[in-house]
Amino acid sequence: xxxxxxxxxxxxxxxxxxxxxxxxxxxxxxxxxxxxxxxxxxxxxxxxxxxxxxxxxxxxxxxxxxxxxxxxxxxxxxxxxxxxxxxxxxxxxxxxxxxxxxxxxxxxxxxxxxxxxxxxxxxxxxxxxxxxxxxxxxxxxxxxxxxxxxxxxxxxxxxxxxxxxxxxxxxxxxxxxxxxxxxxxxxxxxxxxxxxxxxxxxxxxxxxxxxxxxxxxxxxxxxxxxxxxxxxxxxxxxxxxx
Amino acid sequence: xxxxxxxxxxxxxxxxxxxxxxxxxxxxxxxxxxxxxxxxxxxxxxxxxxxxxxxxxxxxxxxxxxxxxxxxxxxxxxxxxxxxxxxxxxxxxxxxxxxxxxxxxxxxxxxxxxxxxxxxxxxxxxxxxxxxxxxxxxxxxxxxxxxxxxxxxxxxxxxxxxxxxxxxxxxxxxxxxxxxxxxxxxxxxxxxxxxxxxxxxxxxxxxxxxxxxxxxxxxxxxxxxxxxxxxxxxxxxxxxxxxxxxxxxxxxxxxxxxxxxxxxxxxxxxxxxxxxxxxxxxxxxxxxxxxxxxxxxxxxxxxxxxxxxxxxxxxxxxxxxxxxxxxxxxxxxxxxxxxxxxxxxxxxxxxxxxxxxxxxxxxxxxxxxxxxxxxxxxxxxxxxxxxxxxxxxxxxxxxxxxxxxxxxxxxxxxxxxxxxxxxxxxxxxxxxxxxxxxxxxxxxxxxxxxxxxxxxxxxxxxxxxxxxxxxxxxxxxxxxxxxx
Numbered sequence: 211x212x213x214x215x216x217x218x219x220x221x222x223x224x225x226x227x228x229x230x231x232x233x234x235x236x237x238x239x240x241x242x243x244x245x246x247x248x249x250x251x252x253x254x255x256x257x258x259x260x261x262x263x264x265x266x267x268x269x270x271x272x273x274x275x276x277x278x279x280x281x282x283x284x285x286x287x288x289x290x291x292x293x294x295x296x297x298x299x300x301x302x303x304x305x306x307x308x309x310x311x312x313x314x315x316x317x318x319x320x321x322x323x324x325x326x327x328x329x330x331x332x333x334x335x336x337x338x339x340x341x342x343x344x345x346x347x348x349x350x351x352x353x354x355x356x357x358x359x360x361x362x363x364x365x366x367x368x369x370x371x372x373x374x375x376x377x378x379x380x381x382x383x384x385x386x387x388x389x390x391x392x393x394x395x396x397x398x399x400x401x402x403x404x405x406x407x408x409x410x411x412x413x414x415x416x417x418x419x420x421x422x423x424x425x426x427x428x429x430x431x432x433x434x435x436x437x438x439x440x441x442x443x444x445x446x447x448x449x450x451x452x
Numbered sequence: 453x454x455x456x457x458x459x460x461x462x463x464x465x466x467x468x469x470x471x472x473x474x475x476x477x478x479x480x481x482x483x484x485x486x487x488x489x490x491x492x493x494x495x496x497x498x499x500x501x502x503x504x505x506x507x508x509x510x511x512x513x514x515x516x517x518x519x520x521x522x523x524x525x526x527x528x529x530x531x532x533x534x535x536x537x538x539x540x541x542x543x544x545x546x547x548x549x550x551x552x553x554x555x556x557x558x559x560x561x562x563x564x565x566x567x568x569x570x571x572x573x574x575x576x577x578x579x580x581x582x583x584x585x586x587x588x589x590x591x592x593x594x595x596x597x598x599x600x601x602x603x604x605x606x607x608x609x610x611x612x613x614x615x616x617x618x619x620x621x622x623x624x625x626x627x628x629x630x631x632x633x634x635x636x637x638x639x640x641x642x643x644x645x646x647x648x649x650x651x652x653x654x655x656x657x658x659x660x661x662x663x664x665x666x667x668x669x670x671x672x673x674x675x676x677x678x679x680x681x682x683x684x685x686x687x688x689x690x691x692x693x694x695x696x697x698x699x700x701x702x703x704x705x706x707x708x709x710x711x712x713x714x715x716x717x718x719x720x721x722x723x724x725x726x727x728x729x730x731x732x733x734x735x736x737x738x739x740x741x742x743x744x745x746x747x748x749x750x751x752x753x754x755x756x757x758x759x760x761x762x763x764x765x766x767x768x769x770x771x772x773x774x775x776x777x778x779x780x781x782x783x784x785x786x787x788x789x790x791x792x793x794x795x796x797x798x799x800x801x802x803x804x805x806x807x808x809x810x811x812x813x814x815x816x817x818x819x820x821x822x823x824x825x826x827x828x829x830x831x832x833x834x835x836x837x838x839x840x841x842x843x844x845x846x847x848x849x850x851x852x853x854x855x856x857x858x859x860x861x862x863x864x865x866x867x868x869x870x871x872x873x874x875x876x877x878x879x880x881x882x883x884x885x886x887x888x889x890x891x892x893x894x895x896x897x898x899x900x901x902x903x904x905x906x907x908x909x910x911x912x913x914x915x916x917x918x919x920x921x922x923x924x925x926x927x928x929x930x931x932x933x934x935x936x
Contacts, residue, residue, distance in 0.1 A: 262838050289844030299839035303857045312853060313843035358839075365844055 211238045212271075213369055213400045214259060219268035221254055228254050230424040231268065236369075241401045243411040246421035247447055252404045253296075255421065256373050259402065260291045272369070289317065292362030296374040298354040300346040300361070306333070307342045310361045317365070332360035336390045352383030356390050363394075370394065372403040408451060412436055420444045491530040491684060493519065494540035494552040497891070498627040498898030501652040501708035502555040503534065505895050509731050514648075515553045517704040518572060519674070522691030528684075534895075535805070535885025536626050538604045542789075543885075546797045550681050555646060557606040557670035567678055569688040571671030573705075577607040578647040578666040582635055583659045588642055590664060594620045600631040600640035606670050607644035626883075629897040632658055648709055658901050721905050728896050735892025736913055742888060743875040746810050750817035750874070751867075757818060758825020759851070772822060779819035784880045788812045792884040809881040817874045824866045828859035861932060868925040872918050889913060 214236040221229040228251045236242050244252045257263040259270060261277050261284055270277040275287055301309050310332055311325040320328070333339040336356040346354060355375055362370060372391065376384045388410050395401055395414050405411065411418055411432060418435040420428045420443075428441045436452075439445045495503045495515060503513040511532050523530055533549055544552045545565060555575070558568045581588045588594065591614050598621040601608035611622055623640050625631040628649060634640045636659060643650075647666035654660055674688045695701045725732070760772035782790075792808040803811075832855050840850035882891035893910040897903045 260842055262842060285841075285844045285846050287844075288842055291842070293839075293842035295835055295839060297833075297835050299833070299835035301836065301839070301854055301858075303861070312840075313845055316849055316853065317844055361839075361843070 212236070213238045213240075213273060214402070215269075215271045216255075216259070217269040217271070219255070219258060219270065220266045221251075221258055221263060222266045227266075228424050229258065229266075232424075232426055234419065234426065234429075236400060236402060238368075238400055239398045240416045241395045241403065241414050242417050242419060243415040244402065244404045244419045244421060245406070245408070245411060245447075246427075250421040251424045252421050253373050256371050256402060256404050259371055260288050260293060262293070289313075289365040290367050290369065292365070292367040292370040294355070294358050294362050294370065294372045294375045296377050298346075298351070298358045298378070300349075300354055300358055302346050304345075305342075306338070306344050306346070306349075306357050309346070309357060310364045312364075313361075314364050328364065329360075332363050333357070335363075335393070336360050337386075350383060351379045352386045355379065355383075355387045359387075359390050359394070369400045369402070372401065372405065374404050374406065376405065376407055406451070408436075408448075420447065422447070489529075491528060491550040491681070492533055492548075493530045494533050494535060494543050494549040494554065496537045496540060496554040496627075497534040497885070497887075497895050498629055499537070499555055499649060500628075500656070500899060501648065503553075504899045505731070506899070507727055509734070514573065514704055514708050515555060515672075517707070518692075518695070518701065519553050521695045521700045521704065522688055525691040525694045526687040528687060533805075533885065534887070536883060537602065538626070539792075539883060539885055541604060542793045544675060544677050546793045547677055547680065548792070548796055548802055551674060551676045551684050553674045555649065555672050556675055557646075558673040559606065559609075559670065562675070565678055566675040567680075567682070567685055568673035568675050569685045570692060571673050572688075572692055573648075573672040574669040575646045575648050575672060576667040576669035577605075577610045577644050578650060578662055579642050579644055579664050580635070580650050580654075580660040580662050581642045582638070583661050585641065585661075588663055592618060594618045594642060596620060597641040598623060598639065600625060600634045600643040602626070602628060602631050602645065605645070607646060610667060611644045627894060627898060628653070629894065629901060629903060632660065632901060633897075633903045635660065652708060653901060656901060721909075724896075724900075724902060724905055725909055728892075731892050731896060732889070732909065732913060735887060735889040736917060738886065739875065739878045739888040739890075740917065742806075742809060742813065742878045742881065742886070743871070746813035746817055746878075747871055747874050749810070749814040750821050753814065753818040754821025755825050757822035758829065761822065761826045762829040762851075763847075772826075776819045776822055779815055780823075782816075784812065784816050784877055785883055787816060788881055788884050805881075805885045808884060809878075809886045812881065813874060813877060816877070817870065820870055820873075821867070824863050824870065825859070827866075828863035829855060831862045832858045864925075864929045864932065868922060868929065871925065872922060875918060875921070876914065 212235050216232055216234050219229055219232040220227065232255060234242070244255065246252050254263055258265050261270065265278050268278070272287055272291065275282055277284060277287055301312070304312065307326065307329045310329040314320055314328060315325050330339060330342065333342055336359055338353060338356050338360065341349060341353060341357070346357070349357065375391065376387050379387060384407070388407060391403070391410070392414055415432050417429060418432055419426055420435060420441070422443050428435065428439065428444045435444065436448065439448060495511070498504065499513070501513050502515040503511060506512045511534065516532065519530065535543060537554055540549070540552050540554055543549045555573070556562070558571060562568070579591070588597070594614065595618045599611050600623045601611045603624050603626060608624070615622060623634060625634065628645060631643055631645070632653060635643045643660070650660065674685065676684050757772045757775055760768040763769070788809065791812045792803070792805060796802055836854050836858065837850055840854040841847070845853070878888050879890035882888060882894065885891070887895065889910060893906050897906050
């Protein structure tokens with residue numbers, strides 16, 4: 211079953227077209243990793259999938275809802291799509307628990323004790339239960355990103371978007387975040403991940419999308435992309451990063 | 453998109469609410485006097501012996517006593533509204549007041565705009581110089597010198613007539629005390645003022661002398677706006693005849709101009725504070741009330757306008773931009789005059805000086821706070837709003853729960869700064885006759901001519917008030933930031 215699909219997705223900033231008609235289908239439980247050089251439009255593509263970035267043309271369809279339809283309640287759809295950012299974007303004025311419970315409390319009307327239980331459960335799943343009362347400033351980068359993953363899961367989404375989740379981390383902290391992501395993938399979460407972590411891509415991806423200059427150049431299994439790339443540009447890129 | 457539409461409605465409602473709040477807070481007080489009701493009478497704040505505050509804060513003087521005697525004789529009530537002379541003229545013209553008694557000379561020009569009573573006092577302008585000035589013995593000695601006059605007075609007219617024959621500079625002042633001080637402190641060489649006023653001031657210890665005789669006198673009259681309140685001038689005229697006949701009039705002029713006048717002023721800093729403590733304190737109180745009310749309104753309105761410029765809606769951005777551009781581009785003093793004199797003429801309503809002052813200060817402060825709110829919101833990382841929106845929180849909720857709490861912390865120091873500026877700006881509202889701390893100082897100086905120590909006292913009071921409030925705000929700021 212298709213969870214998320216884009217059709218001829220285009221995005222321009224002023225006169226500059228950064229996405230040039232992209233089509234992708236993500237099936238339920240699938241992990242799709244998007245790789246490509248900087249400036250290839252990977253992050254913009256990802257941000258279009260929950261309409262954080264306004265789409266210039268084309269469609270984004272999530273669970274049969276067309277997000278580009280003006281009558282579509284975008285907030286309702288976003289509840290079902292968790293997002294993790296490169297810069298974490300934790301709310302600095304709220305404790306770890308309150309970061310996680312903000313959306314459920316505001317949108318689901320659940321009780322204080324239920325929301326606390328939910329927060330603890332999510333924190334345990336990323337191994338952060340002992341920092342429940344801490345404020346974001348007191349956490350390391352890796353801890354922040356794990357809390358951010360827990361927060362993105364708070365509305366119980368079916369799809370998770372990861373926008374270069376390890377790029378702002380010190381190398382020794384990359385592992386803990388990738389670990390949390392792997393666990394999520396193994397539990398069957400549908401995931402779209404923009405990353406430079408080729409190890410993660412090779413190990414966890416069901417399919418890899420290679421992007422360059424606003425186009426999808428090649429799509430394939432890790433085996434196909436890493437061992438037998440069809441395009442010259444893919445080969446060039448992999449030569450540089452591997 | 454649906455969220456956007458909801459936002460517009462929400463903001464629209466807020467806007468209407470503010471308008472409503474404005475009408476509730478500042479009802480246009482329509483007190484156009486009808487016979488038997490209280491008349492509002494403008495007078496000068498600083499023109500002893502015709503009108504000035506005595507130590508207990510009561511308005512006294514020849515004008516005040518004559519008007520009181522006449523009102524008792526004729527059986528009407530009045531409320532005195534002291535303001536600068538030129539402001540009084542404008543207030544009368546715009547029907548903000550019903551009449552004006554302020555040692556006002558009856559001149560042909562003024563008779564075009566106002567209806568005057570019969571003359572109640574004869575006086576002409578006279579020139580005065582410093583006691584120790586032996587250079588100036590006549591008008592011809594003014595060549596190349598500087599002369600101080602009060603805006604809109606016959607003294608000023610005489611000076612500009614003389615200026616055609618003798619080339620001298622003219623310094624314009626809004627009140628008598630400032631004009632005298634300008635001569636005493638050697639900025640100006642001579643001053644032109646109505647004879648009785650200056651004679652009284654010299655008796656009170658002002659170090660000036662008259663090198664020439666007073667000019668042929670103009671007559672003072674009580675004025676109403678052209679065609680308005682004719683019964684008031686009729687009563688004034690009838691009452692004037694009566695109090696002249698029964699000797700009250702003579703008692704009053706004797707009281708202020710006779711030889712029995714004593715200089716009751718103690719000199720010295722502490723004595724000054726002691727004598728005027730009550731007045732100064734109530735002036736400071738009014739400054740504080742003006743500031744608090746205006747700042748509270750501006751905080752609410754400024755936040756709304758600031759949010760307007762932060763929303764994605766182009767229309768709201770433009771509204772906020774226009775508001776800030778206009779209100780930041782008009783000097784506070786001009787806005788105060790506009791609110792107090794122009795708006796009532798355009799709308800045909802009367803508003804009190806205090807209300808006009810609060811509106812002026814709120815409108816002005818709103819523009820600055822709106823900019824601070826906009827800046828505060830812009831200083832919150834873009835990712836914060838994105839993270840909130842990606843969780844499914846609508847725009848308004850995301851702003852309220854995520855962006856604004858962070859923006860407010862960023863804004864607090866500049867808001868404290870704005871509060872101090874607003875407090876100091878209240879002094880500008882003295883021009884429309886609000887007796888706040890600065891105006892209180894002026895009034896006291898008009899009575900005792902001790903501008904030197906008086907301005908030091910006023911400055912210290914502002915300093916103490918602002919320091920205390922700043923310390924308090926910093927305490928609150930630390931509390932708020934401590935939750936981080």
